[in-house]
Amino acid sequence: MSDPLVLELREQFATPEQQRHTSSIGIWLFLMTEVMMFGGLFVAYTVYRFNHPQAFAQGSAEMDIVLGSINSAILLTSSLTMGLAEFSAKFGRVRLSGILLFTTILIGLAFLGIKFTEYYEHYQQHEAPGVWFNHVGPHAPEVQMFFVFYFLMTGLHAVHMSIGILLLLGLIARNMVGSFSAAYHTPITVVGLYWHFVDIVWIFLYVIFYLPGLHK
Amino acid sequence: MIQAVAPKIEKNYLNEKVGLLSWLLTTDHKRIAILYTFSITVFFFIGGFFALMMRLELLSPRNWLVSAETYNKLFTMHGIIMVWFFLIPSIPGTLGNFLIPMMVGAKDVAFPKLNLLSWYIFMLGGGVTVYALFRGGVDTGWTFYTPFSTTYSTTYVVAAAVGIFIAGFSTILTALNFIATIHSMRAPGLTWFKLPIFVWSMYANSVVLILNTPVLAITLVMLAVERIFTVGIFDPALGGDPVLFQHMFWFYSHPAVYTMVLPAMAVISEIVPAFSRKPLFGYKAVAFSSIAIAVVGFLVWGHHMFVAGESVYSALAFSFLSYCVAVPSAIKVFNWTATIHGGSVSWDTPMLYAIGFIGLFTIGGMTGLFLAALGLDVHVHDTYFVIAHFHYIMVGGSVMAFLGGVHYWWPKISGKMYPEGLARLSALIVFIGFNLTFFPQFVLGYLGMPRRYAAYPEEFQMLHVLSTAGATILGVGYVLPLCYLIWAWHYGRDATPNPWRATGLEWKSSSPPPTHNFEVTPIVTAKLPYDYEAMKEELELV
Amino acid sequence: MITNFRLWPESASSVAGGVDLLFLILLVVCTAVSVGIAAFLIYSAIRYHRKSPNELGTQTRYNIPAEVTWTVVPFIFFMAVFVWGAKLYFEIQRPPDNAMSIYVVGKQWMWKVQHLEGQREINEIHIPVGRPVKLIMTSEDVIHDFFVPAFRTKQDVLPDRYTTTWFEATTPGKYHLFCSQYCGTKHSGMIGWIYALTPVDYQRWLTQGAPEGSLASTGEKYFHQFGCANCHHFNNQGRCPDLRNLYMRPVLLTTGKTIIADDSYIREKLHDPDAQVPWGFSANVMPNFTGVVTEEQILALISYIKALGPQPGTQEPSSSGAAPAEYGTQKGIGGPGATSNAGSQVEKR
Incomplete structure (x- = not known):
């Protein structure tokens, strides 16, 4: 049996250790970029919530706190299975790792399902921004702005989730052809970091969109 | 001392594989650098054409060549193309790609496939932008100020924004690649303080790009969403704040200005020691000044908004920080000058560009002091003074450095020598043409000539005519190198591995280098960077 | 025909002198330093021009006292300019208490002006010399910028909020008014004139063309x-x-x-x-x-x-x-x- 370490060593690297180190630097740098990208949206949201506190509270009151909370729990569970998948790969239990990755995908899909249910409800209640928006009452443009940020930020998050699911599918495929072992499972670690990052972003989104409306 | 000295070999990265596909599917950082060189050259001349059209239009106070509408599109497209498709990717995409792996003694960058992907993303972004231009262009100015861009402009704003958005990913991936390469691909023995300053500057540059580009990306997304769905994000009529856009834009764009000049400083910091045969003076100060520029550069964006209605206290803070960021730039100028003093100075073309760079960058930097002074900025803000200032940095600085760098490493890249006499002549033409173009604009600015005017009062005409005359000379200065470098690629005489007898690792390889850069992975045993003393024998300098 | 060629702008407001002084002093210092650097650079390049192909430069790497000097001295100079510039800025930004108000509305591509006395003007503003004038400005559409080079004042004019600028004309005359923030197709046509009148002329102007009321x-x-x-x-x-x-x-x-x-x-x-x-x-x-x-x-x-x-x-x-x-x-x-x-x-x- 050929050594997977040597198989997976790319030509630009001298040692597997160097390759692992480089991948780790790469993903952390990428996450820095992601933080700044979401950061821009968080800053804009904060500025406008400060400017229009009443309208943002009104908008937030329209959120379905139950679905949002369930989704938070679901997503945190997916982080657990993702972490366990990496953990089992580390100990050479690649089959188990594959199953856990698959579980993570299923949970991720459940999250997206609930998310789109919420989107659909907002759409039906004329809360989707643009031509679909129809808000009766004061501060209509500002309430619409709340929903712009809601759809933009959770939408961007959903895009990240979808990319994560595609990456997980890729991992499962590679796992099935036996690419991973206790010695080499860097891609699982890398995708894992990405997945956890996306989860953390959701926690912040949950806080800024669902919770302000509870004060009413 | 570097132990492995590659012999001249027949197979190199240029001829090992042939055919168009071997180029389009390459993961070799050197070939990707060539792809970038080709692309940014095309973009440079597109942007330059727009500039020439503008200069011609401004010969007369009235619209005689193009309409005001067209003129507005010209300066917008000039800005967009030059900033995002030439200046920001120019030195990193070409020289950075080619040299960083070689300077750190690696076979390739950390993520070669990602590197190729960067180029494709760049071309896709460029394609979308060029599509927007050909469909009728954009007239918002490269700054996309709201609410004009979101609500009032009737041009292809979204397409241009999408093009820039896409190109941003290319920038991010290249930067990420460089940082990972510099961190983990260094040859054995090559510690941080033995790295060439080029690598330090590119590192600082990449860190800035990683952190600021995503902010631009998301700002453009908001702009596009607002425009497509006609919802309120920045439009005050719908509860938005147009000044927030300016904050977010300049949070990106001020550091972006440094990402245009840090790579230029990187190049100059290599040329000056090589042509003075002397270690770079104050190595650590120069290295850390790049980092300082990168860090403090993130804290000065508000100086673009002194008259935009920001509070006097935030203006004070931004003015103070702007003066702080000027210090590391000053340090660099002094250190380059001190390096030349007492060296063995040759007047080869790259050195002429470097000396020109130092002079023009000094003027550009000094006029920055005028703009950072709050009371003065009120008068010169948004006038030709600003135009002249940033062209001294970006054209007099970045483009001069780029040309200097291309000449310096041309033997390594192409394996051929360029015609020295012609090259010196064109360096002189560029220098003269540049000053004639942009120096009158300082005077125009203080006189009060506002930016982005298609027509202007008659009293400004004389200076505009001078500027246009300079621009034609500058144009000649840019076309000449294009011609003789292409000629040299085919007919130049063969270059030796180290024609300048410089110290960097890249010169240990043959010219042009083999696909994997070095026949044997180099091991660095020198104690210091630019160690001419220790390499005296090897370089035959007695 | 090229007319009115000049290299220095007119100065016609109370702050123009201060701005010009800072500009001139900065210009002198910066020119001196730039020329100094350039001269040293050219001198070094000639004095140390390579004499033989194998020549090596002096291998000095650093000189801490020199480096500290050229870090600290510029910083002190920069701080001095910062303080001066800031002082000037406060002067330019803060209208005096006795300033008379004029309301300005910018729109694509014109300046609409309303005087408290009831006069309305477009792309022209008549003001008296020797009296501080405060402009309260807003925009109907995009961002504009009210720029009078001869007064050395400039202020962005934003939609949905008021910004102010002020000036006190010192010399009677006719001065350019420019829009200095790009605002669309006819941005370069959004220009006008400021007429600074002597108090007597200003009174006469006020009484002309009787407006409907204040x-x-x-x-x-x-x-x-x-x-x-x-x-x-x-x-x-x-x-x-x-x-x-x-x-x-x-x-x-x-x-x-x-x-x-x-x-x-x-x-x-x-x-x-x-x-x-x-x-x-x-x-x-x-x-x-x-x-x-x-x-x-x-x-x-x-x-x-x-x-x-x-x-x-x-x-x-x-x-x-x-x-x-x-x-x-x-x-x-x-x-x-x-x-x-x-x-x-x-x-x-």
Whole structure:
């Protein structure tokens, strides 16, 4: 049996250790970029919530706190299975790792399902921004702005989730052809970091969109 | 001392594989650098054409060549193309790609496939932008100020924004690649303080790009969403704040200005020691000044908004920080000058560009002091003074450095020598043409000539005519190198591995280098960077 | 034919001299330093020009005292320029208390000007020399910028808010007015003239072409036309505050905060009546006038409310939102128990 370490060593690297180190630097740098990208949206949201506190509270009151909370729990569970998948790969239990990755995908899909249910409800209640928006009452443009940020930020998050699911599918495929072992499972670690990052972003989104409306 | 000295070999990265596909599917950082060189050259001349059209239009106070509408599109497209498709990717995409792996003694960058992907993303972004231009262009100015861009402009704003958005990913991936390469691909023995300053500057540059580009990306997304769905994000009529856009834009764009000049400083910091045969003076100060520029550069964006209605206290803070960021730039100028003093100075073309760079960058930097002074900025803000200032940095600085760098490493890249006499002549033409173009604009600015005017009062005409005359000379200065470098690629005489007898690792390889850069992975045993003393024998300098 | 060729702009305002002085001193110092660096650079390049192909330079790597010097000395110089520039900026940004107000509305692509005396102008402003003039400006569409090179003043003009600039012309004459923030197709056509007149000429100009009445009287007309008068009675009886003696006074809000009733506050009430409601009054009473009144009409209304008191000179408007000096002493007026902020003012009087 050929050594997977040597198989997976790319030509630009001298040692597997160097390759692992480089991948780790790469993903952390990428996450820095992601933080700044979401950061821009968080800053804009904060500025406008400060400017229009009443309208943002009104908008937030329209959120379905139950679905949002369930989704938070679901997503945190997916982080657990993702972490366990990496953990089992580390100990050479690649089959188990594959199953856990698959579980993570299923949970991720459940999250997206609930998310789109919420989107659909907002759409039906004329809360989707643009031509679909129809808000009766004061501060209509500002309430619409709340929903712009809601759809933009959770939408961007959903895009990240979808990319994560595609990456997980890729991992499962590679796992099935036996690419991973206790010695080499860097891609699982890398995708894992990405997945956890996306989860953390959701926690912040949950806080800024669902919770302000509870004060009413 | 570097132990492995590659012999001249027949197979190199240029001829090992042939055919168009071997180029389009390459993961070799050197070939990707060539792809970038080709692309940014095309973009440079597109942007330059727009500039020439503008200069011609401004010969007369009235619209005689193009309409005001067209003129507005010209300066917008000039800005967009030059900033995002030439200046920001120019030195990193070409020289950075080619040299960083070689300077750190690696076979390739950390993520070669990602590197190729960067180029494709760049071309896709460029394609979308060029599509927007050909469909009728954009007239918002490269700054996309709201609410004009979101609500009032009737041009292809979204397409241009999408093009820039896409190109941003290319920038991010290249930067990420460089940082990972510099961190983990260094040859054995090559510690941080033995790295060439080029690598330090590119590192600082990449860190800035990683952190600021995503902010631009998301700002453009908001702009596009607002425009497509006609919802309120920045439009005050719908509860938005147009000044927030300016904050977010300049949070990106001020550091972006440094990402245009840090790579230029990187190049100059290599040329000056090589042509003075002397270690770079104050190595650590120069290295850390790049980092300082990168860090403090993130804290000065508000100086673009002194008259935009920001509070006097935030203006004070931004003015103070702007003066702080000027210090590391000053340090660099002094250190380059001190390096030349007492060296063995040759007047080869790259050195002429470097000396020109130092002079023009000094003027550009000094006029920055005028703009950072709050009371003065009120008068010169948004006038030709600003135009002249940033062209001294970006054209007099970045483009001069780029040309200097291309000449310096041309033997390594192409394996051929360029015609020295012609090259010196064109360096002189560029220098003269540049000053004639942009120096009158300082005077125009203080006189009060506002930016982005298609027509202007008659009293400004004389200076505009001078500027246009300079621009034609500058144009000649840019076309000449294009011609003789292409000629040299085919007919130049063969270059030796180290024609300048410089110290960097890249010169240990043959010219042009083999696909994997070095026949044997180099091991660095020198104690210091630019160690001419220790390499005296090897370089035959007695 | 090329006319009026010049290398130095006209100086015609009280701050122009200060700006020019800083510019000139910076110019002299920077030129000296630049020439010094260039001379040293060229000298070094010639003096140390390579004599033989194998020559090596002196292998000096650093010189700590020199490096510290050229870090610290520029920094000190920069700080000096910073302080000077900041001092000048405060002078340029802060209008003197006795400044006369003129209202300016920018729109694609013209400047609309309203004088308190009722005169209206387009792309022209007549002002007296020797008197500080404060401009209160807003835009109907995109961002513009009010730039008078001869006065060395410039200020962005933003939609949905007021910005101010001021100047005191020193020399009678005709000066360029430019829009200096790109605003669309005819940006370069959004130019005009400032006519600085001697006080005598200015008085003559004011009396020419008799306007319908002062800006405040136009505002009074709108006050009735838009139905404001139906609720805002001058007797504290209605559901709405009495607007007499309101202008530039602190208003206690339902949130417990206090705000100065400046131009921006009054303007905000028309666009977002339910934000920052005064203590003792409820939201959802006043209709929203967005899209009903134009920026120029709002300025007339403000001018009318201003005329309702206090008397000119007792307190100067500041549209930047900065609290005037008297702010602290008047805190508490219109507190809990008072029927309205304006009402308590009346009682006090």
